[in-house]
Amino acid sequence: MRWTLTVLGTTDLHGNVFNWDYYRDAEYDDGAHDDVGLAKVASVVGAVRAEREGLATLVLDAGDTIEGTLLTTFYARREPITSTGEIHPMARAMNVIGYDAVTLGNHEFNYGLPLLDLWISQLDCPALAANAISEATGEPAYAPYLLKEVRLAENAPAFTVGILGLTNPGTAVWDRGTVAGKLRFEDMVATAAKWVPEMRKAGADLVLVSAHGGDSGTSTLGPGVPNENPTALIAQRVPGIDAILFGHAHAEVVERFHVNEHTGERVLTAEPSKFGQRVSRMDFTLRHTGGRWVVEDKCATMINTNTVEEDPTVLDELKEQHARTVAHTTRVVATSTVEMSAAESRLRPTPILGFVHRVQTDTVRAALADNELPVLSVASPFSRTARFPAGEVCVREIAGLYVYDNALEAVELTGAQVRAYLEYSARYYRTHAPGAPVDPATISVRGRPDFNYDTIDGIDYDIDISRPAGERITRLEHGGAAVAPDARFVVAVNNYRRSGGGAFPGMGGTPLYSAGREIRELLIDWARARGTIDPADFSAANWRLVRDGVPLFA
Known part of the structure; x- marks a missing residue:
């Protein structure tokens, strides 16, 4: 018997909740008629969940979440949540949607570790970053991975998804003043090679990587700093990975396969553009045989969020924060x-x-x-x-x-x-x-x-x-x-x-x-x-x- 799992992914949201351009004080329009924001993402997620009638559907994000719009700047600088105790707008919106895990991007560190830690504590899901290592303990400073048991269908055998989060090592350069002496950022490929076997050993039937790094293999970081864009290398060099949701490059990669050089398995990768303009959909066909799970097929498609209206629940949850931001920016x-x-x-x-x-x-x-x-x-x-x-x-x-x-x-x-x-x-x-x-x-x-x-x-x-x-x-x-x-x-x-x-x-x-x-x-x-x-x-x-x-x- 076969079952299916759907994974929805976003990346590089950069503070976008509303389909709004705070610099113009007008509805967002990039000329290509793209829309932005988590209110649009929420409608896409809701439609897919309804289509699947409650069957296993996970929602992930690959990082760069809390920086990028005047909305998030307002709650980081003008009225910082660390002073007011306010719930961060990106935590509010992601909690309404019901994300299962988010990965830390390099821009998560822009406003300092106290604000980052508070935002993480406000999320209803874990924030992952296996390669961000505490200098004090030598251990990951954030959760390295999540093991999540999911319900594939009524009477389906138990099924566990492992989600590994990898952040960008460029943070050590770009936010040196924030992280120096507190955190170090290790190579993403080596970190994946360390944790994927442990996740399998701990019971992961399917391993997903949520990585904040592009797939070009190139890097702007110079010698001595791990590769900035190693997603393809992770897929090719680390056995045991089924799929990778990635970000950082702001590119639209609908579906791209890489062959693992050790196992010959095809690793599915996808990057859903930026700002909530797109949502990646990965679909897995699964079969349970001989006491183990086998992935029979996997594919990815891309959903354009300009095909849906903004979710009213998200709009209502954040309307006051949006209004305060607009009042400030139009002064x-x-x-x-x-x-x-x-x-x-x-x-x-x-x-x-x-x-x-x-x-x-x-x-x-x-x-x-x-x-x-x-x-x-x-x-x-x-x-x-x-x-x-x-x-x-x-x-x-x-x-x-x-x-x-x-x-x-x-x-x-x-x-x-x-x-x-x-x-x-x-x-x-x-x-x-x-x-x-x-x-x-x-x-x-x-x-x-x-x-x-x-x-x-x-x-x-x-x-x-x-x-x-x-x-x-x-x-x-x-x-x-x-x-x-x-x-x-x-x-x-x-x-x-x-x-x-x-x-x-x-x-x-x-x-x-x-x-x-x-x-x-x-x-x-x-x-x-x-x-x-x-x-x-x-x-x-x-x-x-x-x-x-x-x-x-x-």
Whole structure:
């Protein structure tokens, strides 16, 4: 006789509950007509459970849950649950849905361990991370796996599912200030190889891995740090795994099989995009024979959440938290003298990115008043759609300019290190031979994100995109004079970059300044204190894109 098991999976929810864009204060729309949020996921889950008439249906998440929208930022920073005792919105929504297990992603650690621990305690299901090891005990700091007995059907033999959670080792780099000395993050492949046999020995009839790591096999973390995207390697190298739900890459992988090199078994993998836009559905056909369970077939499909309405129970459970967030994000903080846009911030200096530089520079200069070195500022063009209107500027518009929950820090760099930093950043651009047309839409290397292109304020420089990567900074001046290799500067930079995120050179050392203040909040406070945002206060055309010495976007 045969039975079936269905597993539903989400990943990279990034704080999305409502189908709402808090930066625009409007319904979410990405142009492809995708929808987002756990309220949509809840309707998908409810429909599948109804279809299966109470038969075994598990719901899992592969991580990056509590960071990413202004809703979750509000309950982490503005009214933190660690101070108010409020139930975290992602715990509320996931509990309504009835998740069976969640895996910790790297962004779970962004707000510190106390908030993470409180969120975990508020969940009605375990949070898994077998490779996050306590430095104090040498044991997993969180539950490594879950063994769950499920009801396949009336009178079906007992059946146990083992769910192993693996988090991303990049947390040791990206949130070094939070986890250093407290947690270490071990290799995901080696961790799976350790725990899968133990799960089988403990009675798991089916082993699922919920992994917060992509399947490309590539990594941005550099030498000495375990692979960031090892899902395919786990499937190929670790015997005893039936399927892997994975995340981190924000990709849509409907169904992908990998052959295990030890057993020849096909391991099913799936990645359900991001933000709750998709739900992976894995279906297993099972047969009990000779006293053991056999997986006869397995497959995966993808459900688009724009095919359902938002679940009213989730909406009602979180309506007050949503309303408080909207009230905060629509609050006016200043008046802008002109409209400003970030659309061209990767092509030329723009006043709106100059605003970020000015606030960072002012903050670091005030904090290090006794340090007489010149202060430079690093900032990225995170969003091409960010804009300030001429007139009233709200919290949401400033937050839309700085979309990450980064804190401001400062380091000391030499002139040689500043040049190396800029050369590394300038790899963002494709090489353009003299005479060929330059299209702003395709000027960057394919696949290289805008957030890995940094500009530096406080010095003057040219980036010559006719030259090979590593030889593009053809002019580098401070105060009208060429920057000497042994010159010294204080550089304001976000904690992600300073901790090694993106592997930019010169980072990773002990900061001169690190007060834990979020850049987004500094921008809001600076604007509120002055009341007026005027480009005359911070606009400076200090860098140029050139080709063979000729400016491209004057």
